[in-house]
Amino acid sequence: MIEAVWITFAFALGLGAKKTGLPPLVGYLAAGFAIAGAGSYLQVTTESTQALDHLAHLGVLLLLFSVGLKLKLKSLVKPEVIGGGLLHFTVACIVFMPGIVFFLDVTWYTAILLAVALSFSSTVLAAKVLEGKRELRAFHGRVAIGILIIQDLIALLVMSIASGTTPSPWALLVFLLPLLRPVIYKLMDTSGHEELLVLLGLLLAVVLGGYGFEAVGLSSELGALAFGALLANHSRAHELSKSLWSIKEVFLVGFFLNIGIGGLPSSEAWLFAGVALLALPLKGLLFYFLLVLFKLRARSSFLASLSLTNYSEFGLIVASVVLPEWLTALALTVALSFIVSAPLNRVAHGLYEKLGSHLIKFERSCYHPDEQPLSINEEVLVIGMGRTGTAAYKHLVEKNLTVIGLDSDPDKVEKHQKAGLNVIFSDAEDQMLWKHLDAPNLKSVILAANDVEAKVMAAKNLRKRDFKGVIIAHSLYKDHADQITAAGADYTHLTFSETGIGLAEHLISKREEACEPTTS
Known part of the structure; x- marks a missing residue:
């Protein structure tokens, strides 16, 4: 019976969010909170079940597998991508940490992990915004996606370090994964274009990547990403990504519902989300000035920065592993950032027309080769x-x-x-x-x-x-x-x-x- 409630609430509030121009996942988070609130009011149990937990985990694995399918080293080995991603992560953490300690009175360890979670930008929102405007392949779109992939890799590294798990000696076999590439390519070539291709994606992301890496003491998320990366250069990687897109989106509904069902936001969660929202413009400005520093024109820097000015579902994934007590607060923060970011991105070109005369003053005299x-x-x-x-x-x-x-x-x-x-x-x-x-x-x-x-x-x-x-x-x-x-x-x-x-x-x-x- 509870599954019918999840689906009904998720669809109704997801549709409501979409109708108001917001990403549906804002509605899914709201649906989780609404179910938790209704359960509290009616004094009935609405806790997450094992089925929803599994669904949420599968969504995360497929998300990371999809990220891996886009991991082409040539597109990442660019100064503006590596430099922009790493510098923004470092500076954002340094800026966020003192404010978190001051406003929330937490330990420096917790402040560091919260600052790390807030430093990431949303891969899902940015990809959807850029795709909707047909700008994924434009220069600023490629720069934004490249930075997001760098951030995703940092997130996985943080999760591996902070979780404190010790890999088994068998984990060294991971370094032999490239030897499997010819076999996996052959499987891709013989899987056709329909359900076998989808099942192959699930096999690689969930079975070999997820549970295979867990079996040797490594992160299942890292395994899903690694197997996606093995296929990144295959001619049908994009087709596989599209085939898995709907399944991944449905499973991620479970992830966002799971967070909301965990409980309604406390006053401390609202305080945290409010302070983080006030800091959101600083995050966007930092992206803008870093990209200008790497010779991008004002327009490209502005459009890329605006698509990255939000908080990330990857922050929630990190929190679910290392800071579960802060998961609700971070979920509220992500949802509010989407409410601000999505409408601004719809009018990004118009905003630049109004602000361009001021922004262009910060351009460097030499331009990036791709912008000549x-x-x-x-x-x-x-x-x-x-x-x-x-x-x-x-x-x-x-x-x-x-x-x-x-x-x-x-x-x-x-x-x-x-x-x-x-x-x-x-x-x-x-x-x-x-x-x-x-x-x-x-x-x-x-x-x-x-x-x-x-x-x-x-x-x-x-x-x-x-x-x-x-x-x-x-x-x-x-x-x-x-x-x-x-x-x-x-x-x-x-x-x-x-x-x-x-x-x-x-x-x-x-x-x-x-x-x-x-x-x-």
Whole structure:
């Protein structure tokens, strides 16, 4: 019966949070508190059960496995990511600790762990905000996600140290994990695209990573992350992450419910959350000035910082292991920070337009290489270098036209560059590309990106810049084709339908040839 109560409360309050523009997980935390409050009022037991505990733990393991799937060393080994992440963590802990001791009268050990928990930013909220605005692959989005991964790694290290567990000698076998990569890759390749792929993800995250690491005295969270990282460079890592997304989200509902059911916030918890909320702007300002220090432009620094100005569910995971008595207070703090952060991120670009003249004063005179103005001297630009874009690029080169390709996937760009193609990295959805683009000889553009929003934005911005040349696009669906054409494209090729028409024309041609009388 209690499971029906959990589901009802979680859905109702999660939907309510979503309708007001907040992340649903704020509603899930509120649902836990509401269940605890109702139980107290009605004098009935609403404590967590073993099933909910397991559900919560599975959610955490799948979250960390998903983080591991994004752990590409090339994207992390950047000064602004490593330096920004480590420096922010260090300075934030130093700033938060005295305030925690002063306001809460706790030991320095507790203050250190609370400061560590507050120094993290939310991976879930930032990823959802950036994905919703189509900015995950923009420069500021990649910097923000990179910093979040650094923070997640720090969180795991803190949990391992603070938990005080002693690994068994068998734990040394962990260093042999890379030898398993060929076997795991083979399993990925043979698992298909449906339920077997999902089960493989659960096997790696929960069984081998979670319980396997626990069996040798190591953190199950670390195991889930490690097995995710083993697959990070596989071509289907993103597909696996998407397949597990819904399951992970459902299990994480259990994690947030579990926290809320633990009890209603005390006056001390409200005091802690209030003080932490007052300190939230300092966290954002610190991110901004550190990123400017690493040569990012004011706009990129501001947008990345705003997406990181919140408190993290990873802080709750750390607290659940080393500070369980502070879990409710930290949960309240995270929920309140989301209530502040989510609406601000929805209007981030508008905020920058208002504050940009003040923020730009702190820019350095030299810029990050990824933020240099883009200069194109070629006649044809191909946006999106997947199969369609690559085929168009090669055909145009054969016709002796000067062509340049553009793609937002760094790995794809590197692959094309190694093959000798003139391809550069940039994101068609990044407004800074169009603001600083210099293309005096450009006469034609092919829009071959997979994302319809990218094609619409590219067409609109090209026409805004008074581009008079030809813009050709392709689309799978007629309504998308209409959007792209309305945005400024001269012609949008309906890929499937026109391919079908082409096949039919070939068939008619072959039939006519077969019916022609032969001459002796």
